[in-house]
Amino acid sequence: MTVPKPLVLTQHARDAVEEREIDHGWIERAVRAPEWRHPDPHRAGVERRFRAIPEFGDRVLRVACFETPFEIRILTVFFDRRARPPS
Secondary structure, three states: OOOOOOEEEOHHHHHHHHHHOOOHHHHHHHHHOOOEEEEOOOOOOOEEEEEEEHHHOOEEEEEEEEEOOOOEEEEEEEEOOOOOOOO
16 A cells, blocks of 8 residues: 655645645545646746545635645645636
């Protein structure tokens, strides 16, 4: 059994989580089991991961992260009103 990589939040991400009252479990689900993902167009190596959160009215959580062999660093997290799954 493989141990999942730890999620490490930057100070910016921690501030956003606190300010927006985002549950850590929602972040975990969005990062580890996104409904869709795509590369950040402005930051090389950064990926945006998206997941609808039923407990929050099915609003879409966007998590920008950078994955290394040892961890997944969360750069920012917020509910994205404009996010739509790819067709």
